[in-house]
Amino acid sequence: MRIRVVSSREEIFTLNPNERVVHLAFRPSNKDILGLVETCPKLEVIQLPKSYMATVSKSIEMFLEMQRIQLIEGDVWGHRKDINEYYTIPSSVTEKIREMRIEGKSKEDIEARISRENKLNPELVAYIIAKEASI
Incomplete structure (x- = not known):
């Protein structure tokens, strides 16, 4: 992205x-x-x-x-x-989001972890999660 x-x-x-x-x-x-x-x-x-x-x-x-x-x-x-x-947001971020969704993690848990590990704003991570879900 x-x-x-x-x-x-x-x-x-x-x-x-x-x-x-x-x-x-x-x-x-x-x-x-x-x-x-x-x-x-x-x-x-x-x-x-x-x-x-x-x-x-x-x-x-x-x-x-x-x-x-x-x-x-x-x-x-x-x-x-x-x-x-x-x-550019690394593809590893979207891959990690996919992995966490497959593991059954909640949206809030994914947002918190991804934003903390990658210095991304939680709102941006929520947008990426929504975009991934629509693909």
Whole structure:
């Protein structure tokens, strides 16, 4: 799974319209988020660092909810945008999720363990679990 890392407002309008998961590495305005949704009609998740989550307006949160776009808190640990514009979640993470589901582990147990071991936000892990279940 790949997360497109966007580090500036100007970058929003150059994105591939097929992007599904985007991490905004800057403090977005309402206009930025609306532009992102318009540019990427298949968008499913917008990830923001914890410090930026508090500045997102309630109206944008409601808009994203109506569009069925998840707004989640999280970071892309150790990612260098100058090397690659995508942060890739290792396939070993999805394999481990599959193994744990086969073992009968609860969704909460999977989220806790995977997020702890891989420095991923539990909300992002929940999204990955949901995507895996739909495949």
